[in-house]
Amino acid sequence: MSDESDDREVKLVTAFIRPDKLGEVKTGLVDVGAPSITVTNVSGRGSQPAKKGQWRGEEYTVDLHSKVKVECYVADVPAEEVAEAIVEAAKTGDPGDGKVFITPVEEAYQIRTGTTGPDAV
């Protein structure tokens, strides 16, 4: 028996972006049809250089930068389209713009209805 839902896969798109780009990323996700997100304030380190500062005559280094993590589980909208929308919205061209990752998701459950799989997303 063929069921259209069998072809759909649940994927997780995770992005680490500049906090001041969150608004544009949210708009981009709505435009691409993937408005559901979880947002977390995080600290992270990529290749963005550490910041050096001075406090009471002592030099210190900040190697963790404030970023926002955006998590977006998708099934109907291709994960690549979602990732590209984030890249387009979050890019400044300067070091520290962040990264986007796509990972496969084993299973999804909607708590209220008990629905599983792509329909739960």
Ligand SMILES: Nc1ncnc2c1ncn2[C@@H]1O[C@H](COP(=O)(O)OP(=O)(O)OP(=O)(O)O)[C@@H](O)[C@H]1O
């Ligand atoms: N490999 C990684 N694993 C986990 N988190 C990462 C990784 N790479 C980047 N990050 C997260 O993304 C944030 C932004 O990374 P950053 O912009 O410095 O990445 P980059 O692509 O290495 O740098 P650049 O934009 O200068 O090329 C980091 O602060 C970190 O939170």
